Amino acid sequence: xxxxxxxxxxxxxxxxxxxxxxxxxxxxxxxxxxxxxxxxxxxxxxxxxxxxxxxxxxxxxxxxxxxxxxxxxxxxxxxxxxxxxxxxxxxxxxxxxxxxxxxxxxxxxxxxxxxxxxxxxxxxxxxxxxxxxxxxxxxxxxxxxxxxxxxxxxxxxxxxxxxxxxxxxxxxxxxxxxxxxxxxxxxxxxxxxxxxxxxxxxxxxxxxxxxxxxxxxxxxxxxxxxxxxxxxxxxxxxxxxxxxxxxxxxxxxxxxxxxxxxxxxxxxxxxxxxxxxxxxxxxxxxxxxx
Numbered sequence: 401x402x403x404x405x406x407x408x409x410x411x412x413x414x415x416x417x418x419x420x421x422x423x424x425x426x427x428x429x430x431x432x433x434x435x436x437x438x439x440x441x442x443x444x445x446x447x448x449x450x451x452x453x454x455x456x457x458x459x460x461x462x463x464x465x466x467x468x469x470x471x472x473x474x475x476x477x478x479x480x481x482x483x484x485x486x487x488x489x490x491x492x493x494x495x496x497x498x499x500x501x502x503x504x505x506x507x508x509x510x511x512x513x514x515x516x517x518x519x520x521x522x523x524x525x526x527x528x529x530x531x532x533x534x535x536x537x538x539x540x541x542x543x544x545x546x547x548x549x550x551x552x553x554x555x556x557x558x559x560x561x562x563x564x565x566x567x568x569x570x571x572x573x574x575x576x577x578x579x580x581x582x583x584x585x586x587x588x589x590x591x592x593x594x595x596x597x598x599x600x601x602x603x604x605x606x607x608x609x610x611x612x613x614x615x616x617x618x619x620x621x622x623x624x625x626x627x628x629x630x631x632x633x634x635x636x637x638x639x640x641x642x643x644x645x646x647x648x649x650x651x652x653x654x655x656x657x658x659x660x661x662x663x664x665x666x667x668x669x670x671x672x673x674x675x676x677x678x679x680x681x682x683x684x685x686x687x688x689x690x
Contacts, residue, residue, distance in 0.1 A: 405682075416558060430560055434459075454494075460559070461567050470494055588636035594623040602640055610658075610666050611647035612676045612683040618642035624651065626660050638663060 405413075419426040439456035458466065473493025474486060482489055551558045567573060583605050587598045603618045621642035627633030638660065643651060650656050655671040658678075665679040667686065675686035 412558070419558075419560070427560070430563070433457075461570075469497055473497060586637050588634060590635075592629050592635060594635055594640060598635070598637060598640065599623045601637060602642055605663065606642050608642070609644040609647055610641045610678055611643060611650070611656075612668050612678050614644060614647055616644040620644070622648045624648055626658065626666075641666065 437457050437459060439454075439458065441454050442452055445452060470490050470493045473496050474489035477484075477489045477492060477496075482492075484492070550561050550564045581597065581601045581604060583601060585601075587595075587601055589595055589598065602623055606618045608614060608618050609616045609621050619642075621644045623640050624643040625633045625635065626639050626641055629635070633639050641660070647656075651658065656668065658666050658668040661667055661677075665677065668676045668678060670676070676683055677686050
């Protein structure tokens with residue numbers, strides 16, 4: 401289906417094939433990449449306007465933590481009335497992070513125990529949704545003797561399971577074990593609001609918005625009632641699906657309609673009468689429609 405996907409998705413599939421069928425070379429590349437991590441602040445090349453370039457290659461978990469901290473700092477600046485652009489506020493937030501760390505080192509009036517607690521890093525939270533064969537736990541090998549892979553939902557990428565083990569073994573990492581959700585089971589409630597367990601199941605089942613051709617992440621989408629509650633639709637796993645906010649509004653106010661053919665296949669009808677089938681392989685016109 402190479403002609404139906406984008407360049408980024410095609411690159412991920414090719415990389416996955418390299419890892420699966422040449423695991424030794426993949427392991428060497430992973431170790432070499434780990435040795436190539438760096439974070440450079442070029443203070444010797446200062447522009448006339450007083451800015452410098454920062455460039456680095458980080459571990460994925462460290463990069464996610466840093467991005468979250470900078471994003472949070474930029475939002476705090478906006479709440480305080482800073483009307484600069486988002487990019488400018490993110491750059492300012494990075495400086496604020498550095499000054500807070502320096503302030504911890506300079507605050508000598510704190511008792512020693514309290515100072516140590518202040519310097520302690522926030523526990524790392526790595527949320528992983530992994531489907532593994534029994535051999536991955538018992539120490540066997542993957543399909544065709546290759547490596548086992550873990551898929552990272554945040555970045556739509558995959559990594560070696562050994563890297564996941566390394567993250568979880570980090571002393572600053574807080575490991576939270578969540579209950580397993582059976583994707584073949586049925587979850588229902590009499591309330592209109594979608595409970596967290598049902599929403600989590602639908603996000604794991606549908607990685608993206610189920611509107612035709614949409615690729616927005618399902619975790620950031622609304623959990624929509626396929627058949628509206630006002631028309632007798634129930635809040636259950638067979639009548640809910642993730643729709644991003646834009647396409648949720650299109651469905652509610654834009655005369656687009658859809659029905660669930662099964663839990664992973666949806667039949668959409670546009671305002672002009674065009675019919676599309678959306679499933680885990682993508683979107684195509686309904687072959688039964690002329």
